Amino acid sequence: MNKLNVALRALPALLFLCSGLTHAAPSRCFTYDAATLARTRSQVAQKNSPLLPVYQALLSAADKALKQPALSVTQKTLLPASGDKHDYYSFGPYWWPNPDMASHLPYIRQDGKTNPDSKTDATDSTRLVRFGDDLRVLGLAYYFSGNKAYADKAAEMARVWFINSQTRMNPNMAYAQAIPGVVDGRGIGIIDSRVLIDVMDSIELIRPADTLSEADFQAVKRWYGTFSQWLLTSDNGFEEGNWHNNHGVFYDAQVVAFSLFSDHPDVAKQQMRVAMLRHLTAQIDRKGYLTAETERTRSWHYTQFALSAFQRLARYGELTGVDLWNSAIDDHRLEQALTVPAQFLDKPAEWPFAELKFDAQEALGNMIAAAHAYPKNALFREKAQQLSVAYPDNINLLTITAPLVR
Structure with missing residues (x-):
């Protein structure tokens, strides 16, 4: 079984509490999904693990x-x-x-x-x-x-x-x-x-x-x-x-994450609702492009960067009851925004916007998290596996639900 399938095998549920782990088990998980993290750890411990x-x-x-x-x-x-x-x-x-x-x-x-x-x-x-x-x-x-x-x-x-x-x-x-x-x-x-x-x-x-x-x-x-x-x-x-670009969505991600960590779940849930209304529709167009990022000189990089923030927010939505993964407001959808870069990974020359340095590895965390969130989407599975083979020491292979783009 390849490394991505090892990490993304179907789970009965997404868990908030990290109970049942063998050693060093934290009592709470936020950005990381507890069950996925535990499963990955068990695979790391196996002889000749990929x-x-x-x-x-x-x-x-x-x-x-x-x-x-x-x-x-x-x-x-x-x-x-x-x-x-x-x-x-x-x-x-x-x-x-x-x-x-x-x-x-x-x-x-x-x-x-x-x-x-x-x-x-x-x-x-x-x-x-x-x-x-x-x-x-x-x-x-x-x-x-x-x-x-x-x-x-x-x-x-x-x-x-x-x-x-x-x-x-x-x-x-x-x-x-x-x-x-x-x-x-x-x-x-x-x-x-x-x-x-x-x-x-x-x-x-x-x-x-x-x-x-x-x-x-x-x-x-x-x-x-x-x-x-x-x-x-x-x-x-x-x-x-109020910025309608990566700054705005990372602001929301911080407020939600820090409110969860400091035991203010009501504040976190309210900010998730704000993020849904303020950023899902304003930042992702109906074709899935993040228009404030595509106008940059590094449009590919900033698209991946903003998507990593959206995916972290979607993870927090699992903890607050606000489903950003599957919500659609006037046909603006996170899944479509993730589909766009997946379609260009094999043909970077066709990326239709300015990019000073196209780096496919920047999409790895987003593709792995997308494959985890949308298990029926074959495109995400294919691209996540392709990138995981190309970059076997990328930290996103361990963290999965916390896509990291620098």
């Missing part, structure tokens, strides 16, 4: 994370407008010094071309990405291997980022993606904090190791609850939620 390449890649990444120092927003060398190092600070990646001004201000935008100065340790954006990456692999490595060292490190990093009074991040993104010479921070910067979804999931995965005390776990939950409320009540959050 999932060994990705499992080995996961452990290699986690071993590297073990050697890294704990990260904190207070490690940056530039300050946000608040003057508080505890406030997250970044500036827009596509904004460059103005060549027509001696001061180089205000910065000007070049879509799709990343200013390398936006990705240094002077600000927090790369630090937050490393933190999210490390927590993701540490949590998954503990879950799949049972090696407590991974949970120890994850707990240490969580305490530094969320709890320790000297190093913790303030629960807001008010100074994210500033534009030098233009604005101190923007709602659009909230896209940066999407990585905290994977952090949240890893916190749940390591809980059985008892490396994070109950008091610390509750402190992390309170941080997420406060951050979720900031997303819902701040001007920046209001601005971000």
Whole structure:
């Protein structure tokens, strides 16, 4: 049986609680589906498992994370407008010094071309990405291997980022993606904090190791609850939620995920309804194209990126009773949006929009999650299997219900 079929064999039901697992069983699962994750783990443990390449890649990444120092927003060398190092600070990646001004201000935008100065340790954006990456692999490595060292490190990093009074991040993104010479921070910067979804999931995965005390776990939950409320009540959050592109849907994914994690299921369910009405119809046209993404210079990439957010939302819909997988509003459907890129995987030259660098691997997580969600759709099964063979060490082969596109 091939690796995709191993992972996607029919299940009697999608489970919320992770009861019945053998070791390192978390009591709650959110972005990951408990039964699928457990089944994948059992396959990884088998001799000559086809999932060994990705499992080995996961452990290699986690071993590297073990050697890294704990990260904190207070490690940056530039300050946000608040003057508080505890406030997250970044500036827009596509904004460059103005060549027509001696001061180089205000910065000007070049879509799709990343200013390398936006990705240094002077600000927090790369630090937050490393933190999210490390927590993701540490949590998954503990879950799949049972090696407590991974949970120890994850707990240490969580305490530094969320709890320790000297190093913790303030629960807001008010100074994210500033534009030098233009604005101190923007709602659009909230896209940066999407990585905290994977952090949240890893916190749940390591809980059985008892490396994070109950008091610390509750402190992390309170941080997420406060951050979720900031997303819902701040001007920046209001601005971000109303974008009809990947920013808007990732905003909804964050609010729903963080509300579930911090024990506010009613807020999560309401935001799922908002997402259905605000983004399903506004972002996906009747042919399945994500029109705000197809106008970008990297249209394929941003289509995959937005679809990964939609699929995470659809997973949360399973937990809140809002069926995004199968809903159709005026013939706008998520399944059709996933069908579009599947049809072009074998013929990238025919992709009808601009793309600076077509990368088929970016569709892997979306195709695997789609094959899981729509088991009767042969196209998704075919493309997911094709990509899984081509990229045997891609982490999406382990996580399945949490498509990851960077």
